[in-house]
Amino acid sequence: MSAPAPDPRHRLLKRHARNPLLSAFDWPYFINTVFNAGAVRLPSGETLLLCRVEDCSGRSHLCAARSADGVKDWKIDSTPTLLPDADNHPEELWGLEDPRVVWVPELESYAVTYTCYSPQGPGVSLALTKDFQTFERIGNVLPVENKDASLLPRRFDGRWAMIHRPAPQTGRAHVWISFSPDLKHWGDHRVLLEARHGPYWDAEKIGLCTPLIETSQGWLMTYHGAHTTVGGCLYRIGLALLDLEEPGKCLLRSTRWMFGPETDYERVGDVGDVVFPCGYVIGKDGDTLYLYYGAADTSIALATGSIRDMLDWLEEHSSPGGTATI
Numbered sequence: 253m254s255a256p257a258p259d260p261r262h263r264l265l266k267r268h269a270r271n272p273l274l275s276a277f278d279w280p281y282f283i284n285t286v287f288n289a290g291a292v293r294l295p296s297g298e299t300l301l302l303c304r305v306e307d308c309s310g311r312s313h314l315c316a317a318r319s320a321d322g323v324k325d326w327k328i329d330s331t332p333t334l335l336p337d338a339d340n341h342p343e344e345l346w347g348l349e350d351p352r353v354v355w356v357p358e359l360e361s362y363a364v365t366y367t368c369y370s371p372q373g374p375g376v377s378l379a380l381t382k383d384f385q386t387f388e389r390i391g392n393v394l395p396v397e398n399k400d401a402s403l404l405p406r407r408f409d410g411r412w413a414m415i416h417r418p419a420p421q422t423g424r425a426h427v428w429i430s431f432s433p434d435l436k437h438w439g440d441h442r443v444l445l446e447a448r449h450g451p452y453w454d455a456e457k458i459g460l461c462t463p464l465i466e467t468s469q470g471w472l473m474t475y476h477g478a479h480t481t482v483g484g485c486l487y488r489i490g491l492a493l494l495d496l497e498e499p500g501k502c503l504l505r506s507t508r509w510m511f512g513p514e515t516d517y518e519r520v521g522d523v524g525d526v527v528f529p530c531g532y533v534i535g536k537d538g539d540t541l542y543l544y545y546g547a548a549d550t551s552i553a554l555a556t557g558s559i560r561d562m563l564d565w566l567e568e569h570s571s572p573g574g575t576a577t578i
């Protein structure tokens with residue numbers, strides 16, 4: 253009997269043998285879970301993860317963990333790195349979630365977008381930092397209900413651009429792009445990628461995963477599809493490619509997912525069947541993607557793959573543009 257054909261889902265990303273890399277047991281203070289982390293490589297060469305930490309009240313804050321090789325020997329801040337500041341920012345009363353971090357050369361700062369959660373619902377906040385110790389809050393830049401946001405690292409025709417995912421009361425939740433002259437006031441809102449209909453893995457509700465990945469062919473976008481079944485929701489990851497100079501234009505979009513929950517630590521946890529990447533770093537070869545993802549809303553795991561292979565795969569398994577047509 254011939255060997256079965258390789259499953260294309262396994263081709264692009266390889267789970268690290270030490271997964272999960274970080275969980276509540278590693279934390280220097282008592283927490284419930286740690287997951288969904290933004291990631292950057294610092295000038296020192298260290299990888300920094302800005303992790304979403306859920307405490308035992310159920311609210312989340314952000315905490316930084318640093319490692320020389322991005323895999324082990326994490327040095328974790330001994331106290332929370334960024335806590336809600338509900339006195340000055342009531343939109344943060346119920347916590348800070350799912351940070352995405354981008355280095356912005358013009359500002360000589362990292363831009364951190366995160367979900368600010370309050371009784372009004374989830375919204376998008378933006379803060380700047382140079383050192384992950386002090387943060388300058390720009391504030392609640394996109395109101396409820398909205399999440400899954402990341403700033404692009406430079407301006408386009410003089411304007412900043414942000415990808416995000418408003419959630420309407422009824423109907424499908426799409427990925428949008430908006431523009432701003434000053435990082436504070438956002439407008440020119442446009443749908444960028446539509447959630448599909450029907451049985452598809454990315455029907456009804458989708459959202460940005462990591463910040464965009466700049467390639468010579470365009471901005472490579474990782475996005476999640478939250479597929480609702482009678483057994484619950486399945487979070488899986490697919491790809492899209494945006495125009496390099498006009499990121500509001502979607503060139504390609506994958507018809508299938510490239511990564512989904514399979515292992516025990518992804519399938520079982522506080523919220524099972526969830527892989528949720530919020531950050532990446534790129535290897536010294538300029539091609540290896542280190543994708544950090546939350547697993548089952550309980551731990552942080554790592555998968556690696558080649559950006560070149562992902563672009564080839566996207567070309568092979570894509571429908572043009574960002575519309576819902578398959």
Ligand code: BMA
Binds near residue numbers: 349350526528
């Ligand atoms: C999404 C976000 C994520 C979470 C996921 C699965 O809506 O809130 O923070 O990981 O649900 O629970």
